Amino acid sequence: MLIQCSLIIQNLVPRPAKANSQSLRSYLLTKKVNGKYYVFVLNSMYPNGIHYDIAMLENIYYKFIKEKKMGLEFREPRQMLLIVADDKEMLHSFYHQLIDIINGKNVVIGKRHLLNTASSNNYNMVCSTKPLEFVAINRFDNSLLNMKHLGKLVLENCDLPTIPVEIGSLPIRYLSISGSKLPASQFSQDTFWNWLSMDTVCGTLLTLKMDSVGLKSLPFEILFLKNLQTLSAAKNMLTYLPHFIAEMKKLDCLFVGDNMLSYYPDSICCRIFQKVDISNNPFQLPESLVFEHLVKYNDVFTSLKRPDDDVIVKPLSHLSFYSLINNCVPFKRQDIPRSLWLYFDVVGRCMLCKRLLLPDYCEINHRFGLPTAINLTKDQRTTRLSRQYLLCHISHKFCVRR
Numbered sequence: 001m002l003i004q005c006s007l008i009i010q011n012l013v014p015r016p017a018k019a020n021s022q023s024l025r026s027y028l029l030t031k032k033v034n035g036k037y038y039v040f041v042l043n044s045m046y047p048n049g050i051h052y053d054i055a056m057l058e059n060i061y062y063k064f065i066k067e068k069k070m071g072l073e074f075r076e077p078r079q080m081l082l083i084v085a086d087d088k089e090m091l092h093s094f095y096h097q098l099i100d101i102i103n104g105k106n107v108v109i110g111k112r113h114l115l116n117t118a119s120s121n122n123y124n125m126v127c128s129t130k131p132l133e134f135v136a137i138n139r140f141d142n143s144l145l146n147m148k149h150l151g152k153l154v155l156e157n158c159d160l161p162t163i164p165v166e167i168g169s170l171p172i173r174y175l176s177i178s179g180s181k182l183p184a185s186q187f188s189q190d191t192f193w194n195w196l197s198m199d200t201v202c203g204t205l206l207t208l209k210m211d212s213v214g215l216k217s218l219p220f221e222i223l224f225l226k227n228l229q230t231l232s233a234a235k236n237m238l239t240y241l242p243h244f245i246a247e248m249k250k251l252d253c254l255f256v257g258d259n260m261l262s263y264y265p266d267s268i269c270c271r272i273f274q275k276v277d278i279s280n281n282p283f284q285l286p287e288s289l290v291f292e293h294l295v296k297y298n299d300v301f302t303s304l305k306r307p308d309d310d311v312i313v314k315p316l317s318h319l320s321f322y323s324l325i326n327n328c329v330p331f332k333r334q335d336i337p338r339s340l341w342l343y344f345d346v347v348g349r350c351m352l353c354k355r356l357l358l359p360d361y362c363e364i365n366h367r368f369g370l371p372t373a374i375n376l377t378k379d380q381r382t383t384r385l386s387r388q389y390l391l392c393h394i395s396h397k398f399c400v401r402r
């Protein structure tokens with residue numbers, strides 16, 4: 001449940017604070033994530049919210065609850081939340097829900113009441129007719145489609161069964177879906193990224209954050225974001241980074257820590273990034289160099305190859321695919337055959353002549369080194385890792401640098 005209140009957050013260590021005595025208009029809500037209960041605080045100091053684990057709740061001061069006041073003392077972080085609620089009844093219910101949670105009851109947290117808090121969903125829109133930022137509490141709100149000047153959209157820790165394609169028509173510069181639950185059904189997954197193909201957002205989006213959303217591969221639509229500078233896809237299940245990210249010329253911050261990467265694309269090492277985080281990845285090439293996404297590609301397309309396994313005349317599908325990438329034409333993925341989606345996982349450029357290549361025309365090799373970045377975050381043990389590169393190889397002839 002959700003209550004509106006004035007809230008003071010006090011640090012109890014290292015010194016009982018007087019510095020943290022600022023009272024802020026806040027929203028407090030109970031949340032259940034992966035079976036654990038939290039008090040979630042949202043205010044101007046924490047526009048993206050902050051979670052307090054209810055298991056860490058040490059004391060509830062409820063003596064003055066009739067005067068709409070309550071205190072929550074947490075062990076970790078060592079902080080006290082001093083609440084002055086707007087509504088006495090709501091504070092009562094909030095208190096009782098906390099007690100039920102502490103007593104180990106399986107509390108179902110209703111979201112119904114959030115429906116009439118459309119305006120309270122966002123701090124910055126309350127007093128503004130042209131909101132520039134929107135922070136959703138735990139679900140998508142269609143009202144934001146009317147915010148024609150929206151520059152920052154935070155959809156973190158939300159249920160996101162879909163993102164309407166119209167979002168792509170807003171001039172969003174910053175978008176985060178970190179921690180959100182993406183759709184489970186195949187159809188919804190297939191259409192989920194369509195908003196990235198819209199002209200407006202393709203030009204305006206500078207930062208895209210999608211940490212902890214269970215990604216197994218990066219959606220190829222990010223390729224259309226020609227001005228994207230920061231891409232964060234940490235804490236996912238990525239086993240590889242597609243070579244096509246080298247096509248994103250403005251990209252200079254890449255956060256892919258806590259994934260399952262076995263190599264780094266050599267193609268993005270020819271320029272220096274501002275920040276790269278590759279920590280907590282295995283960076284171990286599979287034995288016999290079998291990569292799952294390449295196997296998938298080969299399973300679909302090997303049967304289409306000539307018996308002599310030599311491709312001299314390129315199929316039209318390859319040529320048109322190269323053309324799509326070279327011209328950076330945004331499209332919806334449903335507009336091309338599903339099998340061609342696999343092309344994006346494997347396409348890259350020849351290290352020497354820079355031609356676009358599908359695996360049919362190249363050798364895949366590795367050399368050792370590190371990503372090139374001014375601020376590189378990596379595991380201490382990582383002194384070098386495999387950087388994968390492609391080299392033209394047609395009719396047993398190797399690439400000649402042009």
Ligand SMILES: [Zn+2]
Pocket residue numbers: 350351352353354355391392399400
């Ligand atoms: Zn070449």
